[in-house]
Amino acid sequence: MGCISGVGDNLAAHIQGLKGSERNCRLVPPWLFATKHPYPVFVGPENPLTTAGATLLSQLDPPSALPRTSCLLLSALAEALEMAELSLDDIRRLRVGIAIGTTVGCTFNDEDYYQSFRQGERRPIDPVLNYLNGNLAAQLQAILGCKGPSLVVTNACASGTDAIGIAGGWLRAGLCDLAIAGGADELSRIAYNGFSSLQLCASEACRPFAAERTGLNLGEGAGVLILEPQGRDHIQGWLRGYGANSDAWHATAPHPEGQGLVRAAAQALSGLPPEGRLALINAHGTGTQANDLAENKALQHIIPSAGDTAVVSTKGWTGHTLGAAGALEAIFTLLALQDGQVPGTLGCKEQDPAFKVDISPQGENRALRSRFGLSQSLAFGGCNSALLMEARP
Amino acid sequence: MKPVIIRAAVQGDGSQLTPPKEHGRALRRADDLTKTVVAWTHEALKEAPAAKDLDPSRLGLFLGTSYGPLETNFRFLDTLLDNGEGQASPTLFSHSVHNATAGYLSRIFKILGPAFTVTTPTWPFLSALREAALAIAADTIDLALVVGAEMPSPVLNEAAATLSQESRPLESVAAVTWVLERPRQSSRPQLYMEDIEIAETPCTPDIYLTRMGEEFSPKAIDAAPSTPMACAVSLTQTVRALKGEKGQGRLWQATAPFGRAAVSLLSK
Numbered sequence A: 001m002g003c004i005s006g007v008g009d010n011l012a013a014h015i016q017g018l019k020g021s022e023r024n025c026r027l028v029p030p031w032l033f034a035t036k037h038p039y040p041v042f043v044g045p046e047n048p049l050t051t052a053g054a055t056l057l058s059q060l061d062p063p064s065a066l067p068r069t070s071c072l073l074l075s076a077l078a079e080a081l082e083m084a085e086l087s088l089d090d091i092r093r094l095r096v097g098i099a100i101g102t103t104v105g106c107t108f109n110d111e112d113y114y115q116s117f118r119q120g121e122r123r124p125i126d127p128v129l130n131y132l133n134g135n136l137a138a139q140l141q142a143i144l145g146c147k148g149p150s151l152v153v154t155n156a157c158a159s160g161t162d163a164i165g166i167a168g169g170w171l172r173a174g175l176c177d178l179a180i181a182g183g184a185d186e187l188s189r190i191a192y193n194g195f196s197s198l199q200l201c202a203s204e205a206c207r208p209f210a211a212e213r214t215g216l217n218l219g220e221g222a223g224v225l226i227l228e229p230q231g232r233d234h235i236q237g238w239l240r241g242y243g244a245n246s247d248a249w250h251a252t253a254p255h256p257e258g259q260g261l262v263r264a265a266a267q268a269l270s271g272l273p274p275e276g277r278l279a280l281i282n283a284h285g286t287g288t289q290a291n292d293l294a295e296n297k298a299l300q301h302i303i304p305s306a307g308d309t310a311v312v313s314t315k316g317w318t319g320h321t322l323g324a325a326g327a328l329e330a331i332f333t334l335l336a337l338q339d340g341q342v343p344g345t346l347g348c349k350e351q352d353p354a355f356k357v358d359i360s361p362q363g364e365n366r367a368l369r370s371r372f373g374l375s376q377s378l379a380f381g382g383c384n385s386a387l388l389m390e391a392r393p
Numbered sequence B: 001m002k003p004v005i006i007r008a009a010v011q012g013d014g015s016q017l018t019p020p021k022e023h024g025r026a027l028r029r030a031d032d033l034t035k036t037v038v039a040w041t042h043e044a045l046k047e048a049p050a051a052k053d054l055d056p057s058r059l060g061l062f063l064g065t066s067y068g069p070l071e072t073n074f075r076f077l078d079t080l081l082d083n084g085e086g087q088a089s090p091t092l093f094s095h096s097v098h099n100a101t102a103g104y105l106s107r108i109f110k111i112l113g114p115a116f117t118v119t120t121p122t123w124p125f126l127s128a129l130r131e132a133a134l135a136i137a138a139d140t141i142d143l144a145l146v147v148g149a150e151m152p153s154p155v156l157n158e159a160a161a162t163l164s165q166e167s168r169p170l171e172s173v174a175a176v177t178w179v180l181e182r183p184r185q186s187s188r189p190q191l192y193m194e195d196i197e198i199a200e201t202p203c204t205p206d207i208y209l210t211r212m213g214e215e216f217s218p219k220a221i222d223a224a225p226s227t228p229m230a231c232a233v234s235l236t237q238t239v240r241a242l243k244g245e246k247g248q249g250r251l252w253q254a255t256a257p258f259g260r261a262a263v264s265l266l267s268k
Helices: A012-017 A051-057 A068-083 A088-093 A113-117 A126-132 A136-144 A156-172 A189-197 A261-269 A289-302 A323-340 B032-046 B049-053 B070-083 B090-096 B100-108 B123-137 B154-163 B204-211 B229-242
Strands: A001-004 A096-101 A152-153 A179-186 A219-226 A237-246 A278-282 A310-311 A342-344 A365-367 A370-380 A383-391 B002-011 B061-063 B113-118 B143-151 B174-181 B191-202 B213-215 B249-256 B259-267
Touching: A001 A012, A001 A068, A001 A323, A001 A370, A012 A323, A051 A068, A051 A136, A051 B090, A068 A136, A068 A179, A068 A219, A088 A136, A088 B090, A088 B174, A096 A156, A113 A126, A113 B070, A126 B154, A126 B174, A126 B204, A136 A152, A136 A179, A136 B143, A152 A156, A152 B123, A156 A179, A156 A219, A156 A310, A156 A323, A156 A383, A156 B123, A179 A323, A179 B100, A189 B070, A237 A261, A237 A323, A261 A370, A261 A383, A278 A323, A278 B259, A289 A370, A323 A342, A323 A370, A323 A383, B002 B032, B002 B123, B002 B259, B032 B049, B032 B100, B032 B143, B032 B174, B049 B061, B061 B100, B061 B123, B070 B090, B070 B154, B090 B100, B100 B113, B100 B143, B113 B123, B123 B143, B123 B174, B123 B191, B123 B229, B123 B259, B143 B229, B143 B259, B154 B174, B154 B204, B174 B229, B229 B249
Parallel strands: A096 A152, A096 A179, A278 A310, A278 A370, B061 B113, B061 B143
Antiparallel strands: A001 A219, A152 B113, A179 A219, A237 A383, A342 A365, A370 A383, B002 B174, B002 B191, B143 B174, B191 B259, B213 B249, B249 B259
């Protein structure tokens, strides 16, 4: 596993950061982009490429500078490969599937070029070529020099979760020997203004599931998991189930009862062994009115025996990292299950009284009763998906 | 891969077909990409009438696109550049998200199973086909709508023309929709997708844009624009030529500087 976000640029920083209450939530720094909006964000490191990530990038022939999203992804990937003790030689010998989720990473973001184009100026087309060269999965194939199935999942905020689920399906079908799966997204002025236009952004640090929640904070980052059909010594855990279902309800709002999420979670939970108990749900928990209410209603059906399962949101530490969120949160789920405890929801001191299912509040440190946890995502377009993870003993 | 039945395979563009009036209200804010895809998906479902009797949670949607709603993204950007922060259009933003079209399809055709939008610079429709076939084989769903679609973009077209005089740009939204089903007994001839293989090779972006060196076998009946849709159109034409011919098989192949792909088809 490897990750990078506003919390830090490696797993150790996240393990430490998620135990505290410090938040790297601030107004958009000028070096990222200019804005007059008052909505704070969770920004990753100014240089998103770690030393190990830069070493990976040096494999690219011919050398090329990559967008911020790609750099975030490479940093997370480099850490994941190191933890999995996989060398580039190993990767090049095997059939390697690559499934990466993103939202910003698949759009044309060069505002200057577009502005010139629409004014009739004709400039060198390098920004168009950079956009065409920006498919994250194809980029990783080029950098790693590997062969196998590859695609980018663009299911909005569920992209990272779906990428992991799809990669798991490839392994089960025998399409590859191992898979690189995850998600990455950078903060962009376009998406920032899009979420602002939808009036979904909070002008303070987000408070997922809280009574006084006022919206989400955007964030950026990347999370990568290395999946293999057979575990080796360094195994971190298992992907035990995956489900994806549609609401068929609204373009941007979840079904008010969370119906699609209930079905997706049920699919994922079918991977729970008969004696298994669900200890943790890492909820999508963005801090918007509609998401948190619908998700809590869905939770009534996902965990009928309330109290046995801790429910948290980790977006109080990272913000909503869009296409990276599902991957980061799957990693956080595994980390908590490995640790046997989970910190309460940062920003949620008192939960919404309308909720029927209790959320672990800020400051609580909840002991987990098993090694099974669910990480779930909701997205624009009515997408819902969930991953059932089991931590190593 | 386990074989799947190809119940329907249609292809066309936005100039040939408009969405049925019954979907007019649902599509009132939709962009041309979505409208065209809805129109051709409606057409495909006419060839698969049993789909409406299936459990909606057993229906899946797999949409492959290289560029998605690129021009809709520019329309949103227009509102941001012209009107300034705080005045950008929320409607255009929600439609500029890559899976906006899949969201419309799931709502209009009541698809409650998985709805994936996948993106590759090579052959996104083939990737969507593979994921659909895998989902049927894994018993996640019984029926899949598989869509390939691209919208014309002046930004891309002009860049392609800069690189190659032979580039044939898209003039209107191009769409392909297939309906795949789990194999079942039938006295009538059925067309099967027996296998699909995709081997992609990283390539320079000019090749992704101009599609120089991309070839299909059998050759396409109609010359398709030099975009990622050419593959989807060629394969769909091969499937339609094979339909109703019991005992016939075809190996459709694509080769390009960015890889090779093959789809085995059998009518039995």
